[in-house]
Amino acid sequence: xxxxxxxxxxxxxxxxxxxxxxxxxxxxxxxxxxxxxxxxxxxxxxxxxxxxxxxxxxxxxxxxxxxxxxxxxxxxxxxxxxxxxxxxxxxxxxxxxxxxxxxxxxxxxxxxxxxxxxxxxxxxxxxxxxxxxxxxxxxxxxxxxxxxxxxxxxxxxxxxxxxxxxxxxxxxxxxxxxxxxxxxxxxxxxxxxxxxxxxxxxxxxxxxxxxxxxxxxxxxxxxxxxxxxxxxxxxxxxxxxxxxxxxxxxxxxxxxxxxxxxxxxxxxxxxxxxxxxxxxxxxxxxxxxxxxxxxxxxxxxxxxxxxxxxxxxxxxxxxxxxxxxxxxxxxxxxxxxxxxxxxxxxxxxxxxxxxxxxxxxxxxxxxxxxxxxxxxxxxxxxxxxxxxxxxxxxxxxxxxxxxxxxxxxxxxxxxxxxxxxxxxxxxxxxxxxxxxxxxxxxxxxxxxxxxxxxxxxxxxxxxxxxxxxxx
Numbered sequence: 196x197x198x199x200x201x202x203x204x205x206x207x208x209x210x211x212x213x214x215x216x217x218x219x220x221x222x223x224x225x226x227x228x229x230x231x232x233x234x235x236x237x238x239x240x241x242x243x244x245x246x247x248x249x250x251x252x253x254x255x256x257x258x259x260x261x262x263x264x265x266x267x268x269x270x271x272x273x274x275x276x277x278x279x280x281x282x283x284x285x286x287x288x289x290x291x292x293x294x295x296x297x298x299x300x301x302x303x304x305x306x307x308x309x310x311x312x313x314x315x316x317x318x319x320x321x322x323x324x325x326x327x328x329x330x331x332x333x334x335x336x337x338x339x340x341x342x343x344x345x346x347x348x349x350x351x352x353x354x355x356x357x358x359x360x361x362x363x364x365x366x367x368x369x370x371x372x373x374x375x376x377x378x379x380x381x382x383x384x385x386x387x388x389x390x391x392x393x394x395x396x397x398x399x400x401x402x403x404x405x406x407x408x409x410x411x412x413x414x415x416x417x418x419x420x421x422x423x424x425x426x427x428x429x430x431x432x433x434x435x436x437x438x439x440x441x442x443x444x445x446x447x448x449x450x451x452x453x454x455x456x457x458x459x460x461x462x463x464x465x466x467x468x469x470x471x472x473x474x475x476x477x478x479x480x481x482x483x484x485x486x487x488x489x490x491x492x493x494x495x496x497x498x499x500x501x502x503x504x505x506x507x508x509x510x511x512x513x514x515x516x517x518x519x520x521x522x523x524x525x526x527x528x529x530x531x532x533x534x535x536x537x538x539x540x541x542x543x544x545x546x547x548x549x550x551x552x553x554x555x556x557x558x559x560x561x562x563x564x565x566x567x568x569x570x571x572x573x574x575x576x577x578x579x580x581x582x583x584x585x586x587x588x589x590x591x592x593x594x595x596x597x598x599x600x601x602x603x604x605x606x607x608x609x610x611x612x613x614x615x616x617x618x619x620x621x622x623x624x625x626x627x628x629x630x631x632x633x634x635x636x637x638x639x640x641x642x643x644x645x646x647x648x649x650x651x652x653x654x655x656x657x658x659x660x661x662x663x664x665x666x
Contacts, residue, residue, distance in 0.1 A: 196411070203230060206399075225289070232377070233399075234587050236401070236407070240399050240410050244411060244416060244417060254392060267384060270303050270306035287377045289376070289514050289515045305358040308634055312362050313363075319332045319480050334659065336659070340415055340418070342369045344423055345424050349484070350379070357423050360658055361395065408432070415439060418442060420442070421656065450483060451597075453472075453485065453486045453602040453603075454614065456603070456607075469500075472577050473513060476574065484578070493579070500577065501540050504541055504557055510552065515553075516551045528565075529543055532561055536556045537561045539557070543556050553574055557576075558579065559579045560579075561579060602624040619640060620643075636647065
């Protein structure tokens with residue numbers, strides 16, 4: 196890993212290439228530049244695909260154990276270098292160092308988990324129902340992949356895609372988010388040190404993502420697209436992928452309901468709410484978005500949550516939003532909610548600069564027609580609405596086209612299971628505010644995406660099934 200913490204070139208074919216142009220990476224906590232990195236063109240991206248395509252046959256033929264050992268060495272290296280990686284992530288995200296340390300540990304877990312899955316890719320041998328021949332199935336790599344990752348978890352969202360692709364035997368072109376490319380570039384260097392062959396992973400940061408993506412999706416050698424980001428962009432990418440009939444994985448936007456029933460342990464619910472709402476300043480697709488609280492415990496829950504959020508120190512406990520546009524968008528949602536009758540119990544206005552900080556904010560009496568009840572907030576704002584019974588709470592929770600994650604708190608196991616099954620979400624946290632785990636399948640339903648990342652399911656997104664009819 197480069198000691199200057201600014202690995203700024205294009206990583207193509209195992210070589211750091213100096214770009215023709217660069218762009219600045221800003222620290223959201225100060226608004227100041229922390230590095231300059233390569234600004235890839237469509238031509239650069241196609242050269243990266245050249246390298247990935249050339250490397251595909253040999254990487255697919257590499258023994259699963261050998262692929263696993265490279266991933267395990269990468270896990271060990273990332274664990275050894277956790278502190279400089281965390282500091283690098285904080286430099287481009289501006290968030291508290293403790294949160295970046297937690298992300299590095301989470302990111303490393305994907306390398307370890309998929310090192311273990313690489314040797315478990317199997318097939319089947321069975322007799323055809325007619326009895327006159329045998330059905331043999333095997334699974335092999337889908338081929339060169341294009342991976343597009345978001346800015347909010349710039350290391351973990353990369354390893355969550357790169358690790359299963361490597362384990363499956365796929366090569367790839369990675370486009371990290373332009374706001375946070377530094378950790379992705381550092382990962383490329385770390386994987387090379389772990390023994391990854393040249394051309395298997397290629398990294399092309401760019402300020403022209405539309406042009407780069409169009410060039411890659413239009414090339415017949417590409418066989419897979421994996422994207423994490425907004426539902427709006429995901430729709431466009433699905434349309435672009437149709438021409439090439441590409442395999443796609445989409446982890447898209449959320450609008451997570453957080454249900455607190457009248458029999459909930461309020462202390463546990465508040466603790467879960469803080470975790471689900473405040474991690475990464477609320478800038479997470481699995482952040483609690485709508486607090487749906489039974490009216491019998493609304494006052495107690497709101498008071499306890501107010502007390503916890505009031506103790507959060509901006510800058511020390513919670514970081515900035517990613518840029519000025521994000522700050523203005525969150526503030527606009529709060530203003531709209533106030534105009535529609537919501538009451539601000541805490542916060543409610545941007546914090547003076549430098550940086551793009553929005554304080555922890557608590558809104559009560561949020562009406563269903565407020566924009567903040569329908570849109571993903573992506574900020575440290577807890578919006579509370581109350582309901583009289585279980586049925587109305589579940590109905591409100593499902594009244595969204597998104598379906599990534601939901602949270603519910605209840606002491607009644609029967610209710611927890613009943614409601615958990617009724618909620619239209621790919622993941623449900625029951626009496627806990629954190630669901631992310633490398634060993635669990637991450638993904639949503641409805642307009643929150645396609646496919647799963649992590650768990651034993653995650654490697655399947657990078658494998659094709661072949662059937663042999665054996666006489």
